[in-house]
Amino acid sequence: MKDLVEQIFQKSTAANYLVTLNFEGGNFATGFPVIRANFWLDGHPLPISLSGKLPANSEIPQLYQNWSKKYQQLRECYGSLGSLPRIKMKKEQTTNFSKKDIYQEIHEIISQIQELEKEWRLLLNEWLNTPSFNEIEKELRTKFYASDKVRLIIQSEDILMQRLPWHLWNFFSDYLFAETAIGLPEANRVEKLNIAREKIRILAIFGNDEGINVEADKQYLSSLSTKAEIFSLVKPSRQELDEKLWDEKGWDIICFSGHSQSKADGSTGCFYLGNETKMTVEELKNSLATTIRKGLQLAIFNSCDGLGLARQLAKLHIPAIIVMREEVPDVVAHKFLHHFLQSFTNGKSLYISVREAREKLQVMENKFPGASWLPVICQNSVEIPPTWQSLQIAHSNFEGSLTKLLSPIETKRFKLLTSK
CATH class of the missing domain: 3.40.50.1460 (Rossmann fold)
Incomplete structure (x- = not known):
């Protein structure tokens, strides 16, 4: 019966789609030769699968280094004013500059970071528009409506791939109910214990x-x-x-x-x-x-x-x-x-x-x-x-909670199943 209940639940939430982009090896120095895209549509247990690739790109790692350096400088300036991030600070980090000097430097660094962020959007989308990868985006836009809820998981071992501002990809500007996540290329499910909890x-x-x-x-x-x-x-x-x-x-x-x-x-x-x-x-x-x-x-x-x-x-x-x-x-x-x-x-x-x-x-x-x-x-x-x-x-x-999520027909079917 558990399997049947799960089928009903999956059907009732079928508007939530899943896409995984699995970067099977590669890096920014040599490129990403195999990117496996899987789309799960309309509650079907098997995905639509296609592949693409992305060329080497030395500009993205350099842009991240430039952005990270400025971000660190801004953190140090705010630290000098007593506004700390949620990271352990080195006790020897002090400054002899006046508050006026620090605020001026903060203003300049923020302007520089904002310019780098404009570069991020242009560079990332230029790279993702590579014909060998753009076919995946075209398929995404073909399969989904702009109102669909899409979970898009970037699966990669590459740490920079996980740090990228994926939300700047033009796809997410047009699909307002889509959001990206990161994940490891390999995934497994742990068998759960049946633990009773009141709340x-x-x-x-x-x-x-x-x-x-x-x-x-x-x-x-x-x-x-x-x-x-x-x-x-x-x-x-x-x-x-x-x-x-x-x-x-x-x-x-x-x-x-x-x-x-x-x-x-x-x-x-x-x-x-x-x-x-x-x-x-x-x-x-x-x-x-x-x-x-x-x-x-x-x-x-x-x-x-x-x-x-x-x-x-x-x-x-x-x-x-x-x-x-x-x-x-x-x-x-x-x-x-x-x-x-x-x-x-x-x-x-x-x-x-x-x-x-x-x-x-x-x-x-x-x-x-x-x-x-x-x-x-x-x-x-x-x-x-x-x-x-x-x-x-x-x-x-x-039973009472589940039926709230189901249509009248699905609720009737659920009650028939549970009465057997």
Whole structure:
């Protein structure tokens, strides 16, 4: 019966389409010789598949280096004024410049970054318009209406490919209900344990807050207390965190707020708890793998430079992760979490919620250029991304909740099935 229920559910949500672009090897120096595009249409279990390729491009890595250098300079200027991102700062970073000089330099750097962002849009679309890849975009535009909800997952081991501002691709300007995610080329699904929970359970972890303010994050999550069970850990020890991850009831969502960072190659990352305690995903592998089996659907790292963390979590086959691609200003992190939770808990899909939250950050780009570029989903392509409704279905009256999502005909069929 479970299979039949899943078929009904998939049919009722068939307007949500999935596209994966799997970059099978390659790099910017030599090009990407095999790009496998798969489109899942109209609830059909088998995808339409086609292939393309992209040539070598030395300008994109150079543009990223130029942009990253200016972004770092801007962070250092704001750090001199006491406005820090959610990354651990080196204590020796000081300045002898006056505030007037610093504000002048900030103004100049922001103008330079904005010019580089214009280059990003032109260069990225010029590269993606290469005939050997453009056939994939033409097929996308043929298969989907502008009103369709499209999840497009970029699967690549290349760290720069994961850092690219894919939302600048012209396709996303025309398809307002589409959003991009990143993922590893290989994906697997973990068999879940049947754990009974009365409500959605969220583990909120507030780590080292030196130089930043995580109180706003606490308030946003606490506001969900009528909809979900929220358990907060404030500057926990590694033992306290590990113990909570082993919780018998499990968790649906984990949200971390604080400082984090990743290695330059994106291979791994770390986040900071209390008392300068630095943690990696590898150190929590057993407890995290267990909570994933118990139904963990989403991990949010509302902290800096999280691609290394996302990569390590993805290897544990968690359904979905949200991280920041680069260092994130504290106030930007606040606004993103607020906007995302507002959309997500009001019934919008994970992808639409992230896109809307990202786009609402654009108003802050006069002070924090690239703010709307930072949040990114890391998606396990063989898992259905969670929604607030799907989490509620798992922890409430199953039949009553499911029938709310189905048409009258589908509801009648479901009741006939369940009465057998």
